[in-house]
Amino acid sequence: MNIQAEKLDLLQTIMNTNDEGLIMDVKAFLLNRKTDWFDELNEVQQKDVLEGLAQADRGETVAHADVVKLFGKWGLK
Structure with a gap:
């Protein structure tokens, strides 16, 4: 368009x-x-968000507890 x-x-x-x-x-x-936050993103950002949603729909996610363990190695919580 x-x-x-x-x-x-x-x-x-x-x-x-x-x-x-x-x-x-x-x-x-x-x-x-009302302006939707998604509409405020540029094209690349919108593409990234949509890809992330598609990954989540495919079950390609990491559990929160696993992320905490991973980043905890560097002192991040």
């Missing part, structure tokens, strides 16, 4: 409408929208 092209297309639609209800709906949506 080309986000810049999408934004321009959306702006053009808004600029060309006389539908006051649409304008008020868009305004209300934007004012009430």
Whole structure:
């Protein structure tokens, strides 16, 4: 998806409408929208998070107790 092209297309639609209800709906949506932390990540970070979730779904995880033991060797708790 080309986000810049999408934004321009959306702006053009808004600029060309006389539908006051649409304008008020868009305004209300934007004012009430909560930003998701995932949306604030860059593309590489999002890819890493999604890969981590996929690994967890495949059962490729390490138990917390094992991590504590591993890092405890270096004095980290």
